[in-house]
Amino acid sequence: MSVYETFKKSFWGPTIAWKRLFTKPVTIRVPKVYREAAPRYRGFHVNDWELCSGCSTCSKVCPTDAIKMVPVDITVEPGKKAQRPAIDYGRCTFCAMCVDICTTGSLNMTREYIHISDDPNTFFFLPDETGIHHNNPPLGYQRDENSDLLDLERVEMEELPGEDRVDSFIEFVKGYSREQAIVEASRCVDCELCIDVCPANMDIPRYIESVYRDNTTEGVDWIYKTNPLPGVCGRVCTHKCETVCSIGHRGEPVAIRWLKRYIIDQESTEDIIRHAKEEIVKKSTGKVAIIGAGPSGLAAAYYLALMGYSITIFESKALPGGVMRYGIPRYRLPDEALDKDIEVIKALGVEIKCNTTVGKDITLDELKEKYDAVFLGTGFTTGRSTRVPGTDHKNVLMALPLLEKIRDYLRDPENAEKPPIPASLIVIGGGNVAMDVARSVARLQKMEGKKINVKVTSLESMEEMPADLEEIVEGKEEGIMFFPSRGPKEVVIKDGKIVGLKTVACTRVFDEEGRFNPQFDESDVTIIEGEMIVEAIGQAPDYSYLPEELSEKLEFVRGRLLVNEKGQTSIPWLFAGGDIVHGPDIIHGVADGHKAAIGIDEFLRNKEG
Ligand code: SF4
Ligand code: SF4
Known part of the structure; x- marks a missing residue:
């Protein structure tokens, strides 16, 4: 460009800009008249907090990472989390995948599409049921019922038909094949709602993930962290976890219990024992007596043995297992599955003295003399x-x-x-x-x-x-x-x-x-x-083995023993769990046994110190 042209441009340039002041603007102003959006318009979100479970599935599926789960100050029932999705409209592409995948149907879109603000923070918004401007806008896009983002149908478990299974006591639930288990595991959305509801707080999503990755050895690791009776629980657990499974809101919950059974059935007793022995974490000294080889007693024994304690279980029946051996019928729980779980516990050095009734063959006072702590897991043994x-x-x-x-x-x-x-x-x-x-x-x-x-x-x-x-x-x-x-x-x-x-x-x-x-x-x-x-x-406990002077010092509430959160009774060396504490099922017993093991360890270490 010549010197003249450069001069001409810089001289007249500003006047061109000034001229634009008097011409019609090219940009369109916010319409004064609001134009109704189409019925299935994908506008700003609304979320029904009552319905929303805080599962975070919407956040996980979002392709632009526009959804963050934020803690909210609400009281939630078991199976829900006190967190709700917040949406960054700087990132959101209004693709509606979050709405399609929403496990509860709480998240929807509205027909509202205008939000003007010079505060960027208002574009990161925590929708509730009233919408971004709290004016209850009309609903727009709602979940496509044909969406296949969630796999709503459980892989069917092969079972003997009713008329055939009643011919014998053989276990009629066959168990998943490898292919079936992997497909079933793939249904889990890793929401972790099940963990809080499981009395033992098992890390369910992690062991399900191990099935999905075809690594049942790793699954055993995850399971044994909180449950040393997986062969039993994989068959007869009351599976409260499945009642809150996110997938269950719209379809069939993930078959958590059957996947646990699948993991344990794949691993040999020897492999599980080898694994369990690797978990022995410290060498503690001390002897603990456990009364009753039921779920809580066996669980307490396993975790105390891992801590290095010398454990003896006193069991009045001929075989260990309590209600698992003598109550639940074998078509639901075959002896072999129970034996496998017990073999692992015994392999850690736990001694089980069967046919030994405390109160008859040995007294509680004698146990107190010979052992540093005693755990009561005697269960409910008499009928009403x-x-x-x-x-x-x-x-x-x-x-x-x-x-x-x-x-x-x-x-x-x-x-x-x-x-x-x-x-x-x-x-x-x-x-x-x-x-x-x-x-x-x-x-x-x-x-x-x-x-x-x-x-x-x-x-x-x-x-x-x-x-x-x-x-x-x-x-x-x-x-x-x-x-x-x-x-x-x-x-x-x-x-x-x-x-x-x-x-x-x-x-x-x-x-x-x-x-x-x-x-x-x-x-x-x-x-x-x-x-x-x-x-x-219904059943009731039998405390006849408790000497009177001990009974007087213990606290009972409606027939159950009162213990602290570590299973300790009002007598410091005496711990308790399972049905005599709160029941009502095997997994509560397992959880009690684990808690009491931690409590006993604390008690004995404090005593030593
Ligand atoms: S997917 Fe649905 S239920 Fe789960 S957190 Fe998101 S909005 Fe709530
Ligand atoms: S099993 Fe169900 S509740 Fe548990 S993490 Fe998976 S989807 Fe969530």
């Missing part, structure tokens, strides 16, 4: 009776002794006493123990060539029955008949023989405050026919 007239008849049995007799007989049919196999049975109770009795006797009837004739009656309606739903469904498939919402009145006896159970309608089990307070309609009478009755309405 309805005490209605006629329950003193010899053919009215308690559930636990009958289940024990059946398991002993199946273990050694040549030598064990044969359990009674009635032509018709009435089971009183609506819990898992009632189902165990009903389904076991149905099998025995079938195996004897009899017609299945087992009736379960409970105060609760079918919907309220405390038994696991799968137990009820499977029981029905096997031919069990149900008489729900009935209250037993009296055992009907003719010529010295039981012929039935007189019941009246139960109109309500719990009162408005949720307390057990059944109400009956005495005019609605039904006689349920049967020649034998089993009462399975």
Whole structure:
């Protein structure tokens, strides 16, 4: 450019700019009239905080990393986290993947599309149900129900059909193949909601991930950190974790329990023992006595042995396992699975003295003399009776002794006493123990060539029955008949023989405050026919092994021992866990045993120091 042209440009340039002041602007101002967006418009988000579980799946799927989970000051129920997604609209591309994947359907988009502010912070926004300007804008894009971002269907578990499985006591759930397990594991969105709900706080997403990566050895590592009874829990855990699984809001929850079983079934006992021995972390001195080789006692023994303590378990029965050995039927929990878990615990040096009843063969005072601490895991061993007239008849049995007799007989049919196999049975109770009795006797009837004739009656309606739903469904498939919402009145006896159970309608089990307070309609009478009755309405502890002077120093609440968060009773050297502390299932016992092991270790180290 010549000198003249340069001069001309810089002289006239400003006047051109000034001229633009008087011409029509090219940019469009914010429309004064708001234009309605299309019904499926992808505008700013809204999120129903009541529905949102804080699972963070939306945050994980976001391709531009526009969503951050932020802690919020709200009270949440178990299975939810006090965090909600906040969206950075500087990054958000309004692709709506977060809405499509939202596990609860709480996150949606609105038709609102205008937000003007000179404060950049307002573009990072924590949506609630009122929207970015808190004006409840109309909803725009909502979840596409055909979206396949989540895999909603569980890989089906192969099982024997009802009519075939009732022919024997063999385990009827087959277990996943490698391919099935990997596909099932791939459904997990790693939200970690299940961890908080598991009483043992198992790191479920990590062991599921190990299945997905086809590395079950690593899975064993994760499992044993908090649960040394995985072969048992992989089969009969009450799997509360699955009730909160994110995938369960829209589809079938991830089969957490079956994946745990898959991991343990792949690894040999020797490999698990080798792994467990590598975990022995420190050499502590000290001797601990454990009373009861049930879930809590075995778990306490495992973790104390890892810490280097010398452990002796005193078990009154001939074999270790407690309710796992003598209560739960073998079609749900075969001996081999329990034995495998116990072998690992014994391999750490834990001694189990069976056929040794504390209070009879050795006293608690003697244990106190010989050991530095004692753990009580004696469980609930005696049954409760309805005490209605006629329950003193010899053919009215308690559930636990009958289940024990059946398991002993199946273990050694040549030598064990044969359990009674009635032509018709009435089971009183609506819990898992009632189902165990009903389904076991149905099998025995079938195996004897009899017609299945087992009736379960409970105060609760079918919907309220405390038994696991799968137990009820499977029981029905096997031919069990149900008489729900009935209250037993009296055992009907003719010529010295039981012929039935007189019941009246139960109109309500719990009162408005949720307390057990059944109400009956005495005019609605039904006689349920049967020649034998089993009462399975609950169990109670037997503390007869506790010397009186110790009992007086212990605190009890409604029959259960009061302990601190480390399982320590009001007597410093005495710890307790499992059913006698709070129950109600195996995984709570495992968690109690683990906590108590930590408590005992602390107690003994403080004592040494
Ligand atoms: S995916 Fe849905 S439920 Fe989960 S945190 Fe996001 S908005 Fe909440
Ligand atoms: S198993 Fe279910 S609840 Fe647990 S992390 Fe996976 S998706 Fe979440």
